[in-house]
Amino acid sequence: MMTSHDASQSPLYAKLLGETARIGWSELERFFARGILLRVARDLDLVSVAEAIANDDTTQVAQWLSAGLVERVQSQTAADFAARDPELWAVVVSPWVCVQERS
Numbered sequence: 001m002m003t004s005h006d007a008s009q010s011p012l013y014a015k016l017l018g019e020t021a022r023i024g025w026s027e028l029e030r031f032f033a034r035g036i037l038l039r040v041a042r043d044l045d046l047v048s049v050a051e052a053i054a055n056d057d058t059t060q061v062a063q064w065l066s067a068g069l070v071e072r073v074q075s076q077t078a079a080d081f082a083a084r085d086p087e088l089w090a091v092v093v094s095p096w097v098c099v100q101e102r103s
Contacts, residue, residue: 016050020091023099025081028090031097032078039077040100041069046089053093073099 031037040049041064049070052060064070073081081088081101090099 010051012054013047013051016054016091016093017047020047020050020089023088023090025078025085025088028088028097028099029078029082032073035072036095036097037073038096038098039071039073040098042101042103044069044100046091046098046100050091050093050098053096053098070098 028037038053040046044064049061049064052064061070087102088099089102090097092098
């Protein structure tokens with residue numbers, strides 16, 4: 001389930017939401033090559049993850065990492081994305097690019 005923000009969402013959340021866009025794998029490959037592409041599990045809110053990273057919420061981010069809900073894109077995942085070219089959404093939280101597959 002997507003976690004939803006209420007009407008009092010933070011200005012940062014709104015800013016990141018506005019910067020989130022659909023993107024093709026071919027446009028993301030260079031970020032993967034640089035090791036700065038993070039895959040976000042479908043059941044997380046992509047923008048909330050980006051917000052936590054931007055806010056340096058290390059506790060929350062560490063929980064997602066240890067649960068495998070957020071991870072650096074691995075070569076197997078990259079090959080899968082290249083083969084399928086699924087619907088991907090991404091948002092930049094420098095130096096990271098967070099990407100999520102939508103079904």
